[in-house]
Amino acid sequence: MALVLETPRLLLRDELLEDTDAFLSYRCKECFWRHIPTEVPTRDSIAERIAKFLPEQTANPRRLYFLAAVERDASNVMAEDSMHLLPHRSAEIGFAVSDARWGHGLGSEILFGLLSFGFRQLDLHRAFCRVEPSNGPSIRVLRKSGMTCEGVQRHVAIVRNAWWDLAQYSILDHEFPRERSTKLDSSLQ
DSSP: OOOEEEOSSEEEEEOOGGGHHHHHHHHTSHHHHTTSSSOOOOHHHHHHHHHHHGGGGGOSSOOEEEEEEEETTTOOEEEEEEEEEETTTEEEEEEEEOGGGTTSSHHHHHHHHHHHIIIIISOOSEEEEEEOTTOHHHHHHHHHTTOEEEEEEEEEEEETTEEEEEEEEEEEGGGSOSSOOHHHHHHTO
């Protein structure tokens, strides 16, 4: 059964091979991948990644979630998020939004939806996200969600012929608001 999470404006659903071109439309732009330690995406690399993780959608127990964020009204893919369940009720999460939709509060909405699912339905104790330290907009979204910076891991990855530092942010289950906060609601308007 396919996973679908609802937020006020979006559906977060399992990725499909049919999403390849929608992902490519924004992932191929330098403004998208410059802060992500990944090779420059191609149509083939995106399709291969989706195909590789399709079996995870029916795994039991499920450990990986790769979700497309789509508009409720139009079903247009405009963002994505992921969750990798780890031992000790922990998970690494990630999110990315199409540059055409930056500044509309979608990152906060997606992150809140993903954290709600993790803490409320999967009984997580801790969730964390790693981000390139100069990615100010993503760091603001993480802080707005209540995440705390744990520090910077230096030269943790080598991608595109360069060493990458990554800052790690986390939140614990008792720190996550059980109800949507007014501060978060106002960012979604």
